[in-house]
Amino acid sequence: MKTDSPPPNGRLSPQDAARLDALYARLVRERSVFIGYPVSAAFDYTPLYRFLEFPSNNVGDPFIPSNYHLNTHEFEREVLAEFFDLTAAPADDAWGYITSGGTEGNLYGIFLGRELLPDGMVYYSEDTHYSVNKILRALHVRNIMIRSREDGRIDLDDLYETLRIHRDVPPILFLNIGTTMKGAIDDLEGVNEILRDLAIGRRYIHADAALHGMILPFVDRPQPWNFEAGIDSISISGHKFIGAPFPCGVVIARKGNVERIARSIEYVGSLDTTLSGSRNSLAALFLWYALRTTPRGEFRRIVAECLDVADYAIDRLEALGRNPWRHEHSPIVVFDRPPGSIMKKWQIAVQGRIGHVIAMPHVTREQVDRLVADLAAVEPEEVRPR
Ligand SMILES: *Cc1c(COP(=O)(O)O)cnc(C)c1O
Numbered sequence: 057m058k059t060d061s062p063p064p065n066g067r068l069s070p071q072d073a074a075r076l077d078a079l080y081a082r083l084v085r086e087r088s089v090f091i092g093y094p095v096s097a098a099f100d101y102t103p104l105y106r107f108l109e110f111p112s113n114n115v116g117d118p119f120i121p122s123n124y125h126l127n128t129h130e131f132e133r134e135v136l137a138e139f140f141d142l143t144a145a146p147a148d149d150a151w152g153y154i155t156s157g158g159t160e161g162n163l164y165g166i167f168l169g170r171e172l173l174p175d176g177m178v179y180y181s182e183d184t185h186y187s188v189n190k191i192l193r194a195l196h197v198r199n200i201m202i203r204s205r206e207d208g209r210i211d212l213d214d215l216y217e218t219l220r221i222h223r224d225v226p227p228i229l230f231l232n233i234g235t236t237m238k239g240a241i242d243d244l245e246g247v248n249e250i251l252r253d254l255a256i257g258r259r260y261i262h263a264d265a266a267l268h269g270m271i272l273p274f275v276d277r278p279q280p281w282n283f284e285a286g287i288d289s290i291s292i293s294g295h296k297f298i299g300a301p302f303p304c305g306v307v308i309a310r311k312g313n314v315e316r317i318a319r320s321i322e323y324v325g326s327l328d329t330t331l332s333g334s335r336n337s338l339a340a341l342f343l344w345y346a347l348r349t350t351p352r353g354e355f356r357r358i359v360a361e362c363l364d365v366a367d368y369a370i371d372r373l374e375a376l377g378r379n380p381w382r383h384e385h386s387p388i389v390v391f392d393r394p395p396g397s398i399m400k401k402w403q404i405a406v407q408g409r410i411g412h413v414i415a416m417p418h419v420t421r422e423q424v425d426r427l428v429a430d431l432a433a434v435e436p437e438e439v440r441p442r
Pocket residue numbers: 094156157158159160185187232234235236264265266267293294303304305
């Protein structure tokens with residue numbers, strides 16, 4: 057630290073400074089029991105802290121020079137190039153931008169699909185992220201919810217029947233590449249087969265790969281999930297598997313599609329292709345730093361270790377009779393809904409009869425042991441309040 061830097065609490069009153077210190081202490085404490093959300097706490101961006109001094113902003117299309125020069129577009133493009141490669145996007149037809157998170161990427165995907173197929177109908181499964189309902193309302197697009205199978209994947213029989221009935225309406229398929237609750241990956245090959253079978257030519261497929269989009273590139277023989285499998289756009293969160301001190305994400309789409317709906321804006325001297333106007337330039341820089349300092353072999357190692365920790369959690373929870381399981385290639389361990397006290401302490405997300413812990417890069421076997429000890433200690437009658 058520079059010797060002339062201000063004291064950590066700057067010009068705050070002693071009372072306000074004490075509040076900041078208390079907040080800091082609380083966040084440190086909560087991080088030690090943070091095993092229920094698909095968000096990594098394992099990162100160190102210290103070398104980038106000096107970039108907090110600029111009013112930087114990545115407003116506009118990252119591929120078009122803008123009049124707002126305090127940006128990190130160059131780094132954003134390098135991050136995107138990496139994601140184009142990881143998602144097997146067509147080299148000459150790939151476009152994207154860094155979003156505020158997975159939700160904006162999904163909003164963008166459905167928006168693009170709706171603009172291309174204005175009379176289209178959106179199909180999505182019951183297990184789809186809750187934000188998609190709101191997106192469909194905001195975009196005012198016709199939509200039908202499809203049943204999910206018990207394991208969280210879209211029910212292909214229900215999808216087939218529903219598509220058959222609405223055969224004359226071009227479908228916009230919103231597919232999950234890893235559902236939030238169960239980590240289920242929708243069967244893209246099965247969906248493509250249905251589209252072929254029903255001879256549906258005009259269609260749009262958006263993939264929601266918030267968490268698993270940074271896992272599947274680093275496993276052997278992943279399920280079909282990327283552009284090679286026929287998707288038209290994909291949303292991946294940046295703060296989830298990679299980890300960042302603020303929410304961020306990446307959306308990737310086919311360039312030809314984006315160009316068909318782009319509009320030019322004189323005020324910033326760019327194309328208004330992005331949903332947000334002003335955009336977080338630090339997100340681009342932080343993701344760039346993470347990708348540069350974590351070679352792909354290292355990501356493979358981290359992913360494998362997460363899945364090992366997930367298996368460890370399954371063994372331990374199984375021994376307690378909590379019926380744990382996970383999908384192949386998913387660090388999300390589903391088990392019987394834990395009692396309220398456990399849920400609260402370990403920030404475990406629940407839905408009906410199930411809860412989950414997620415073996416993110418910062419989650420250790422030791423934390424799993426502590427959770428299991430807490431679970432083993434709760435009163436038996438507290439265990440199954442449904
Ligand atoms: C987390 C998540 C989202 C939302 O992403 P944010 O980055 O929180 O906006 C969407 N879909 C799935 C499957 C998710 O897990």
